[in-house]
Amino acid sequence: MRYQSTRGQAPELDFDDVLLTGLARDGGLYLPVSWPQRSVDDWRAMRGLGYAALATQVTAPFVEGSAVESDLAQIMDDAYAPFSHPAIAPMVQLAHNTWLMELFHGPTLAFKDFALQVVGHLFDRVLSARSERLTIVGATSGDTGSAAIAACADRDAIDIIILHPKGRVSEVQRRQMTTVEAGNVHNVAIDGTFDDCQALVKAMFNDQPFRDELHLSAVNSINWARIMSQSVYYVAASLALGGPDRPIAFAVPTGNFGNVFAGYCAAKMGLPIANFLVGSNRNDILTRYFESGAMTVGQVVPTLSPAMDIQVSSNFERLLFDAYDRDATAIKRLMDGLLQSGSYAVEQVPKDKIGSQFIGTRLDDGGTKRVVRETYLDTGHLIDPHTAIGVHAAQSSCLDPSIPRVVMATAHPAKFPDAVEDATGIRPPLPDLMAGLYDRDERMTDLPNDLERVQDFVRAHTRV
Numbered sequence: 001m002r003y004q005s006t007r008g009q010a011p012e013l014d015f016d017d018v019l020l021t022g023l024a025r026d027g028g029l030y031l032p033v034s035w036p037q038r039s040v041d042d043w044r045a046m047r048g049l050g051y052a053a054l055a056t057q058v059t060a061p062f063v064e065g066s067a068v069e070s071d072l073a074q075i076m077d078d079a080y081a082p083f084s085h086p087a088i089a090p091m092v093q094l095a096h097n098t099w100l101m102e103l104f105h106g107p108t109l110a111f112k113d114f115a116l117q118v119v120g121h122l123f124d125r126v127l128s129a130r131s132e133r134l135t136i137v138g139a140t141s142g143d144t145g146s147a148a149i150a151a152c153a154d155r156d157a158i159d160i161i162i163l164h165p166k167g168r169v170s171e172v173q174r175r176q177m178t179t180v181e182a183g184n185v186h187n188v189a190i191d192g193t194f195d196d197c198q199a200l201v202k203a204m205f206n207d208q209p210f211r212d213e214l215h216l217s218a219v220n221s222i223n224w225a226r227i228m229s230q231s232v233y234y235v236a237a238s239l240a241l242g243g244p245d246r247p248i249a250f251a252v253p254t255g256n257f258g259n260v261f262a263g264y265c266a267a268k269m270g271l272p273i274a275n276f277l278v279g280s281n282r283n284d285i286l287t288r289y290f291e292s293g294a295m296t297v298g299q300v301v302p303t304l305s306p307a308m309d310i311q312v313s314s315n316f317e318r319l320l321f322d323a324y325d326r327d328a329t330a331i332k333r334l335m336d337g338l339l340q341s342g343s344y345a346v347e348q349v350p351k352d353k354i355g356s357q358f359i360g361t362r363l364d365d366g367g368t369k370r371v372v373r374e375t376y377l378d379t380g381h382l383i384d385p386h387t388a389i390g391v392h393a394a395q396s397s398c399l400d401p402s403i404p405r406v407v408m409a410t411a412h413p414a415k416f417p418d419a420v421e422d423a424t425g426i427r428p429p430l431p432d433l434m435a436g437l438y439d440r441d442e443r444m445t446d447l448p449n450d451l452e453r454v455q456d457f458v459r460a461h462t463r464v
């Protein structure tokens with residue numbers, strides 16, 4: 001499979017190079033040049049497969065011609081082996097037409113493990129096939145960093161440096177990153193917001209000599225391999241609820257638009273999906289876009305769902321590219337406008353295409369606590385604040401009630417124990433997997449929001 005950049009000025013690459021490169025050299029994001037098509041019979045034939053086998057089947061077309069192609073089944077087996085639930089992504093029923101897909105049984109208790117466990121193994125194989133090393137640099141608002149660290153710790157060909165906004169990730173999230181003892185793992189607490197961290201990472205990638213010198217690579221959700229891996233659980237949910245013979249709607253708590261875009265990929269491959277119900281917290285740039293057609297950056301405000309405290313949803317660019325019939329010039333114009341004026345407006349035809357599939361909702365912190373409490377009282381399930389925003393998105397939509405809705409439960413409630421306890425009176429215990437988290441020593445470095453200082457740190461801590 002070949003991949004093209006959304007901004008049209010970077011070379012087409014094959015899967016292995018897209019994996020290692022992350023962000024395209026023109027600032028765009030990579031997408032496959034065409035969507036592999038699956039027929040109704042193809043989907044039906046996947047019913048009953050175990051999760052790793054399903055992942056192999058769904059992702060195979062994307063790695064065609066890659067060094068990992070013949071190893072894919074083994075990679076998927078290895079990637080999902082550390083998950084603590086035999087179903088990997090079990091579903092529980094919340095109401096007559098609403099299900100919760102639990103995406104939090106991986107090593108760091110959030111859905112990001114689904115992609116990053118795979119990406120860690122993919123990096124390993126591709127780098128060893130090439131006898132190369134690289135430096136992974138990433139920004140996290142909480143869950144990406146710990147999942148990336150869990151996936152890369154002690155991998156010989158990789159050094160990993162993760163920036164997080166100081167004091168703005170939960171203690172569980174911070175400890176999941178800072179207590180990992182591996183010598184190739186380096187945590188940096190930046191005096192700033194998540195968007196500041198993300199801007200620092202983007203600036204490092206845009207510094208071409210620096211990027212080449214250190215063999216920089218990304219694991220944030222701009223990496224295509226993550227999106228590809230996440231599309232699998234949309235297929236799993238659909239097949240479990242009668243797909244492909246009936247359409248399913250998905251409610252997805254959204255930040256960088258990576259998770260929900262993975263669902264869109266499944267739809268582009270031919271899986272019948274009725275709608276995507278996109279849930280935001282008070283950082284509602286996406287909801288405002290769905291209402292107005294204009295993407296306008298505002299201020300980030302901290303909320304009870306910190307992994308969604310984002311203003312610019314990077315992966316939305318991929319959706320725009322498709323909605324503009326892959327007109328890279330148009331996308332470059334929009335993104336230049338965003339950079340210059342903090343805003344862009346989507347034209348009518350692409351706007352209508354997007355609007356026919358995606359529905360935006362928002363929920364503030366008070367509403368989030370209410371949904372956590374009501375869900376507990378109505379169903380007995382404790383849900384985390386991010387998941388609550390998904391539940392609200394499912395409840396508030398006026399879809400045909402016969403269409404099943406699947407809410408993506410993106411984090412384990414024990415990752416956000418204070419908010420859950422505040423809402424329900426019950427403190428969710430950490431699963432056995434995490435025992436001892438509060439006893440281990442932390443390692444991290446504080447740095448100001450200063451590109452040069454961060455670059456010096458990265459240079460000093462890689463073995464490239």
Ligand SMILES: *Cc1c(COP(=O)(O)O)cnc(C)c1O
Nearest residue numbers: 143255256257258259307410411
């Ligand atoms: C990362 C994250 C999100 C947002 O996912 P995107 O792919 O960035 O839209 C939602 N919930 C949790 C718990 C997360 O960790």
